[in-house]
Amino acid sequence: MDHFLYRDGVLCAEDVPLAEIAAKVGTPFYCYSTATLTRHHALFEEALSGLDHMICFAMKSASNQAILKVLANLGAGMDVVSGGEYARARAAGVPGDRIVFSGVGKTEGEMRMALDGGIRQFNVESEPEMAVLSRVASEMGQIAPITIRVNPDVDARTHEKISTGKKEDKFGIPITRAREVYAAASSLPGLKVIGIDVHIGSQLTDLEPFEQAYLKVAELTETLRADGHEISRLDLGGGLGIPYARSNEAPPLPLDYGALIKRTVGHLGCEIEIEPGRLISGNAGIMVARVIYVKSGEDRQFLIIDGAMNDLIRPAMYGAYHDIVPVVEPAPGQPQARYDIVGPVCESGDTFAKSRDMPPVQAGDLVVFRSAGAYGAVMSSEYNTRPLIPEVLVREDQFAVIRRRPTYEEMIARDTVPAWL
Template sequence: MDHFQYRDGQMHVEDVPLATIAESVGTPFYCYSSATLERHYDAFADAFEGQNALVAYAIKANSNMAVIRTLGLRGAGVALVSGGELRRAQQAGIPAQKIVFSGVGKTEAELIAGLDAGILQFNVESEPELRKLSEIAVARGKTAPVAIRVNPDVDAGVHHKITTGLKENKFGIEWTAAREIYAKARDLPGIEVVGLSVHIGSQLLDLEPFRKAFLKISDLVAMLRQDGHDIRNLDLGGGLGIPYDGGPSPAPADYAALVKETVGNLDCLLVLEPGRMITGNAGVLVTRLLYRKEGATRTFYVVDAGMNDLMRPTLYDAYHHMEPVRQSDSNAEPLPVDVVGPICETGDTFGKQRPLPAMEQGDLLIMRTAGAYGAVMANTYNTRAGIPEVLASGDRWTVVRRRMEVADLLALESMPDWLEGDDDPA
């Protein structure tokens, strides 16, 4: 369930008409619902009640600090993959002992930042990273808590760009090399092995791949303990999918039951990394119809949002349900239309032959389930400045990231001295 609903023919976020926000901040913009964020976090956390579990929200899904803070106040920790995300988590007030640092290419500066912060654990993804972390820890007189990320070679059955658990993927240590790497970790100074980590992919709508991976992990934990390692933290990653198209998706309670069945007897702190499941349906992209264009064979709705604002459709052929902000009062059949953006790329298409009511220039449209991997993946292609993010709570709303201006982009650049002068380039 989300909190974007029609009232008196107008789409609201909680108790606020989206048209009111659009009038104030312009379009396009992202809008998030606090009530939906809290509801989804609570549903996931409550499913693990009675299990020794840390729900570490995956910041990469939506890294707005107001979103992180909202979830942190409910008790969430965070899972992060960069030094920038670490700074966001710290500024949002997340305790260091609720922070897990993953990522296949952590820099020396990022390892230092995590070590100095005193985070719960580093999920180490290669032997060279392990050795680098050892060097840094020794030099700084610290001990780094480490879980090795193991690649279980399980096919998650999802889009090839978001699968992470196959042996040809770049993530983690190959399954068959795990015991050897753990043995090396035990002998490295400045390293304390505290756990094991796994993550097989994103947007899983079937629990069976989780079952296969977790059973392999359970066996590996037993072997590592036989080898003398103190495996007390078990990071199971994230990946639980959500219904972009309204179809079925796994319930948190079913996922929690599977976790308990497969690894619940290991007496570990279970670290869980939901991201999309919490923020996906908590956000929409609001855009305005620029032109209704009649082509030779189809009708185009040209909107002011572009693929730089929402990358998922062009990157993954992803589906986002669309609705007008003003509910149609006509009984006419919906029109099959292509919803496209203004960018000079054929890929700048949000949906083809979507059934939508007749809309006119200036009308507002929402793209649902845009709270995850929307704003965080946005870019400035075509020198299009970043759009704002808005957070609503009840009848209140505020801009939690301002709209960028083209001047902000140009201010980042400088002209070489040999190009300066009064000469006309023409």
């Protein structure tokens, strides 16, 4: 469920007509619903009730400070994967003891930043990283709390570019080597082992891969405890999918996911961390664009909009599907038109949909890309010297621009021409 609904024939974000926002900020733009973010966070809290737990929002899905502030005010922690994300989380008022630092390539500078500013834990992904983190922490007179990410060799059955838990993926250490790696970590002076981390992929639409991975983690917990390690925290990652194509997708509910967690690892007495991103932010955001032209080709119609692959790259990068609907509600029973929906960038890959049936639209009409709140704005770029598009946050009948569109002058001013030219 989200809070983007037709009212009196016009699509609204909560109580604000999208046409009203478009008139003020121009198109294209991203728009987020506070009520939807709040509801999705509450679903995970309900799912994990009865367990000692923390929900750490995966910032890689959406990292605007206003979104982070909404979630932080609800008690969420943050899962970060770069020094920049750590800085954003702290700027949004998230305390260090609610920030988990993940990622395969943490630098010494990022380690120092997190140790200096406060950190809940590092999710360590390799033996070389362990050695560097121990040295950095020791030099700073600190002990770094760590979990070690294990790769359980479980096929998440998701897109190959967002699968992270198979043995050929770059993430984590092989679970078959966990005992020796944990032993090595315990011998390093700057580290304190506190738990296990696992994450198998994104946009999972079946609970079975989670179950396979979590049962392996449960067995490993017992083994490591028998070896004398203190395993008090399990970071189970994120990855629960959302319905992009609303007509035929039905991913598992957070309540079912929570029941699975309780069934597989709930008996271990560990604090549970999860790192949802897409399920919290995905359906909480949309992209709004305007039709520039309807162009007739030899055997098709092209719907050319002012949004492009640099604004929303998921279709070009992953072949991802987004529902695309007009802002003005179509009349009941209105015949459908068929379009290739494309942007203005000079790439054939700047295509959002091919042979898509939707209500007829014409130049000047507004269209909405649903389920664009995750991996939308955060993956955008200025390709073709196109400005990053605004982000807008709605709460009930109010809206605010939370990232404005830069001017061409501001973009060009970032370049520096050498004096010898």
